[in-house]
Amino acid sequence: MKRLNFTLDNPTVELLNELSEKYYSGNKSQTVRAALESLATHQGHDGWVITGYTQVMLDHDVQCHSCGLEHPEGRMLFKPVFERGKSPEAILNIPDEEWIECSKCIEKV
Numbered sequence: 001m002k003r004l005n006f007t008l009d010n011p012t013v014e015l016l017n018e019l020s021e022k023y024y025s026g027n028k029s030q031t032v033r034a035a036l037e038s039l040a041t042h043q044g045h046d047g048w049v050i051t052g053y054t055q056v057m058l059d060h061d062v063q064c065h066s067c068g069l070e071h072p073e074g075r076m077l078f079k080p081v082f083e084r085g086k087s088p089e090a091i092l093n094i095p096d097e098e099w100i101e102c103s104k105c106i107e108k109v
């Protein structure tokens with residue numbers, strides 16, 4: 001355990017008092033810890049994040065992963081590139097089924 005010293009403005013101090021009274025019987029350390037944990041989960045978790053796309057020439061008919069539209073063999077579509085990262089959209093495992101996106105869907109992101 002470590003004692004930290006930091007400065008908060010009055011509205012934040014009031015909020016901290018209010019929340020700690022309401023949920024943690026006045027324990028401000030516990031309140032700050034809970035607030036940080038909640039922030040961390042909203043910031044995202046470790047997993048696989050799509051960092052880009054590579055082009056693929058379809059050698060068979062494929063459905064777009066996002067919109068489900070069927071695209072015929074010979075079309076140029078896009079395959080996501082996954083990297084380890086932190087994001088609210090991070091997925092735990094790279095899916096082992098085929099993952100192809102059409103250009104319309106990747107432009108929406």
Ligand SMILES: [Zn+2]
Pocket residue numbers: 064065066067068069101102103104105
């Ligand atoms: Zn699509």
